[in-house]
Amino acid sequence: MNYEELIPKIAEWAHERKIDEADPRVEFMKMAEELGELSAAYNKKNHAKLVDSIGDLQIALLIFCRLVGVDHKEALNAAYQEIAHRTGITTPDGVFIKKSDIEKEN
Numbered sequence: 001m002n003y004e005e006l007i008p009k010i011a012e013w014a015h016e017r018k019i020d021e022a023d024p025r026v027e028f029m030k031m032a033e034e035l036g037e038l039s040a041a042y043n044k045k046n047h048a049k050l051v052d053s054i055g056d057l058q059i060a061l062l063i064f065c066r067l068v069g070v071d072h073k074e075a076l077n078a079a080y081q082e083i084a085h086r087t088g089i090t091t092p093d094g095v096f097i098k099k100s101d102i103e104k105e106n
Contacts, residue, residue: 011062022067027064087099
């Protein structure tokens with residue numbers, strides 16, 4: 001099943017369980033829980049759990065988006081448009097520092 005086919009399936013799954021009527025704070029806490037599980041899987045180098053946790057986090061985020069009235073595709077597009085032409089430097093350990101942040105320091 002491709003990504004576009006999964007989105008309505010996830011919405012249907014959430015609707016059948018009335019999660020789509022829940023308090024958004026509950027789903028927000030679920031995202032935090034899933035992020036913790038993702039961190040543990042990464043730290044323990046457990047690839048199967050890493051894959052599971054990434055999927056669970058994405059599902060929780062999609063449900064959260066519906067609960068708070070945010071179109072996830074629109075949010076992703078807006079974020080990309082913001083970073084698309086961003087310049088800066090990447091440190092040897094992989095941290096990207098925006099040019100504007102570097103200029104603030106000087």
